[in-house]
Amino acid sequence: MSWTDERVEMLKKMWSEGQSASQIAKELGGVTRNAVIGKVHRLGLSNRTGGEPGAPVEPQPEPEPRVEARPKAPPQPAPEAPAAEPATEDGGEVEARTMPAPRTKIIPAGQPLPPQPSANEISPEALAKVSAIEKKAKKLTLMELTERTCKWPVGDPATEDFWFCGLPVQQGKPYCEAHVGVAFQPMSSRRDRKR
DNA sequence: CCCTGATTCGC
């Protein structure tokens, strides 16, 4: 691949948008981030002053769902998937009279009660940690998971309100630190079942 | 470890 006008423009655009060299490289294809950086320098726009001094670069609107080729995408949710509540709450009578389309909010989800092994004693701290961290979760979709994104599922897979933690995993583990805490228990707290 | 950009230097 060579630096055609189009490619250079794309480079300029993305670079000024604050995209990282590696991302630009992926987007363009056929080049490495090194190539991109090298080109950036040669073009003399090392400094992200692509636009005008008064043009505040958008602080990453949102990492678009890249359509990369993920040969490796272990769709292996959680062994102990935090099965969401059946939510089969029957409020008595179902007012299905003039319901236009209650598709928007079908589940009262939002409950930070993912993995609650009924008969389990996870340190309250760990649980608090988890519910707290879910606010920072990347909320990735299955396809967006990589080898190093937390694969802890949150919510009910049957609803729109479902996503994967996505935070950086703990080396070697499939989950982030917080979720590793509740996923892999030292099983020390389970030794009580003496018998 | 993962990632970032910066620089060098043979091609």
Place this chain on the structure above:
DNA sequence: GCGAATCAGG
């Protein structure tokens, strides 16, 4: 001009 290798940080 190009970009892999390398360097320097986070």
